[in-house]
Amino acid sequence: MGTELTVFGVLSLGLGLGVLHAFDLDHLAAVSSLSAREGSWKRGVHYSFLWSLGHGGVLVIVGVFSLLLQMTLPESIVVLAEQAVGIILIVAGSLMLWRLLLTLRTKKSVSDTTVVTDKNGAGSAPLLVGVVHGVAGSGPLIAMLAVTLYEPAMALAYVVTFSVGALLGMVTFGQLLCSGQRFLLDAYPALNHCVQLSLGCFAVGIGAVWLAH
Template structure:
């Protein structure tokens, strides 16, 4: 009993360490960099961790309880989804950052302009009012900010669920204790994600309050980083590990 309890405690800290995996940190950085306040950004890590844990419990639980064997091609496809998700996140981040940079440049140009026609003022004000109204209306819905990190966490959980379940099976033979380990591991991941997101959010919110251009630059850098890392994963999984070839080689880990 003491040994099993020790394993569960270890699972919590391994979950926290799992939160620091490169693909997780890149995804979180890309999402959090778009937020301008600690209050809005901090919960993202918890929601991400919940989505990640849901996938681990569903996929890992099926492997533990029913002895499901995942073929290499399916396993690699699950991991490939993370690469595509990072590419999508990076592209969206770059689009938002570029749009915000243009808005900042327009405001600065108007502030320093010697004269502007009334029509120009009205047209630009109308444009910004429309964008602001859309943001406010979408922001009222909890799903607007909850669904995105939840789905990203679910996708990331696909990449690691098989490896975690197989590791548990090699250590804990009792299915109920093995499932308990997955739950504790997931709680540890959520805790780790909360710490990482809070640290990122504090830096980004400070930049947003003090320096508009610096905050925009962080968004651009995180977007490019997400794109590059996602493209690397797609290449590695598709060609090095052989998903796009006739001889896929997959080792869960």
């Protein structure tokens, strides 16, 4: 009974921390700048799911190699990924601001401008961004597992539930964000533009902070 409670506690902790992890500022900035302009909750969920798939997939793969094969990512790769996160956020936020400027100039809807972007293959961007985030955040997670969980199977189960929690949290965020965007786009277009401006500046700001540190 005690072992069952311990397993339940570890998995519950992983799920809960994964949900909270999804709401890290850099994660919100990345997904917001990629999916908020869509104005469709289905597209927002799709983009959020792709980000979570890339993020969680990397954590599971790194967890398998670290916990079962005693192999870890070189620190140089983790540092490079952390720098890439900052660059990605700045680029994504800047593109979002540029699209907003084009929208205001041409008086087209945000959804019209994003259809062209999606045809150019931007749909895979959330997956790639999630992978980079996963690599950047894998070091601290695996290090924590190494000192707190002694059984590889338990530790790997924790990584999986953590990734599932992050997926649930991010998909929920994506749905709420894009549903709110759709409402503003229909009811208050001017306010929607202000939200777009804020999200773009937010992504650029978080990216600059990442690079600075």
